[in-house]
Amino acid sequence: MRITTKGQVTIPQSVRDLAGFQPGTEVEFVIGDDGIVRVLAAGQGDDQKARRMDAAIARLRGSADTGLSTDEIMALTRQ
Secondary structure (H helix, E strand, C coil): CCCCCCCCCCCCHHHHHHHCCCCCCCEEEEECCCCCEEEEECCHHHHHHHHHHHHHHHHHCCCCCCCCCHHHHHHHHCC
16 A cells, blocks of 8 residues: 555555445554554553553553552551
8 A cells, every 4th residue: 555645545445344344434543562552543542551551550560569468558658
């Protein structure tokens, strides 16, 4: 595929069918942390950002193990 001088590109019919893009569908471009550009139906980018945030939080969950009990941590915060 080639981008025109106006920045336009034709999305192949097979891709439009697979993505569910119909004539008049609003799309948005989302650039991921991996540098990959994704074309999504408008509004889906927010869902993707939320999923990425959830995944990041899940990766961090439990990583701050201090070896202290909850009671010991609470005692430290009260000093």
